[in-house]
Amino acid sequence: MFSEELWLENEKKCAVVRKSKQGRKRQELLAVAFGVKVGVKGGFLWPPLKLFACSQISSLVRRAALTHNDNHFNYEKTHNFKVHTFRGPHWCEYCANFMWGLIAQGVRCSDCGLNVHKQCSKHVPNDCQPDLKRIKKVYCCDLTTLVKAHNTQRPMVVDICIREIEARGLKSEGLYRVSGFTEHIEDVKMAFDRDGEKADISANVYPDINIITGALKLYFRDLPIPVITYDTYSKFIDAARLL
Numbered sequence: 001m002f003s004e005e006l007w008l009e010n011e012k013k014c015a016v017v018r019k020s021k022q023g024r025k026r027q028e029l030l031a032v033a034f035g036v037k038v039g040v041k042g043g044f045l046w047p048p049l050k051l052f053a054c055s056q057i058s059s060l061v062r063r064a065a066l067t068h069n070d071n072h073f074n075y076e077k078t079h080n081f082k083v084h085t086f087r088g089p090h091w092c093e094y095c096a097n098f099m100w101g102l103i104a105q106g107v108r109c110s111d112c113g114l115n116v117h118k119q120c121s122k123h124v125p126n127d128c129q130p131d132l133k134r135i136k137k138v139y140c141c142d143l144t145t146l147v148k149a150h151n152t153q154r155p156m157v158v159d160i161c162i163r164e165i166e167a168r169g170l171k172s173e174g175l176y177r178v179s180g181f182t183e184h185i186e187d188v189k190m191a192f193d194r195d196g197e198k199a200d201i202s203a204n205v206y207p208d209i210n211i212i213t214g215a216l217k218l219y220f221r222d223l224p225i226p227v228i229t230y231d232t233y234s235k236f237i238d239a240a241r242l243l
């Protein structure tokens with residue numbers, strides 16, 4: 001019994017030592033990443049410095065993830081910067097300098113969370129990789145944002161709806177012409193916004209295929225930038241006149 005207690009006590013001590021060693025190792029890693037020398041005795045980083053090192057590491061990881069992204073489609077996407085008030089000290093993830101001020105110190109991309117100075121935002125490349133956690137909606141969401149967030153070639157709504165339509169609707173008369181009940185179409189839209197790729201649009205839930213075609217057409221109608229973009233619209237009109 002006595003020896004067991006002694007062993008337990010010893011085990012606890014070892015755990016404490018292990019923990020402090022781990023903490024120390026992390027500190028050293030941060031210091032190396034930041035290029036700071038940590039002294040042998042009690043060399044713990046000043047907390048704001050530690051925060052900076054952390055933000056630098058996360059930024060490096062983000063940039064590494066972008067270059068080694070297995071997204072072969074390689075669309076360019078501009079960041080969606082909005083003025084942001086940061087709590088606590090923050091450093092620009094572009095120039096690595098401090099963001100001065102108490103309010104509106106910089107801008108944050110609402111799609112990927114990149115934090116930079118307002119002046120730096122003009123120089124950041126169009127390499128935004130949206131974070132699925134930040135993309136709340138599927139409908140009314142910019143096309144590039146959605147395909148980049150899901151890492152797909154086409155918006156997943158289009159793929160899922162077409163798969164369903166081709167599986168059970170090809171013999172239905174007036175496909176894509178006949179409209180389904182608006183309320184049910186709105187239901188499908190809500191299901192996609194809520195459940196994403198897991199949305200259930202099977203025949204059990206929506207037996208009428210015109211609801212699915214309606215939901216697909218609504219997706220295109222709701223795009224903030226149409227498939228034929230505003231920039232290219234006049235070129236398409238000019239091309240049509242040539243015929």
Ligand SMILES: [Zn+2]
Pocket residue numbers: 078079080109110111112113114127128129130
């Ligand atoms: Zn972004």
Ligand SMILES: [Zn+2]
Pocket residue numbers: 092093094095096097116117120
């Ligand atoms: Zn900056």
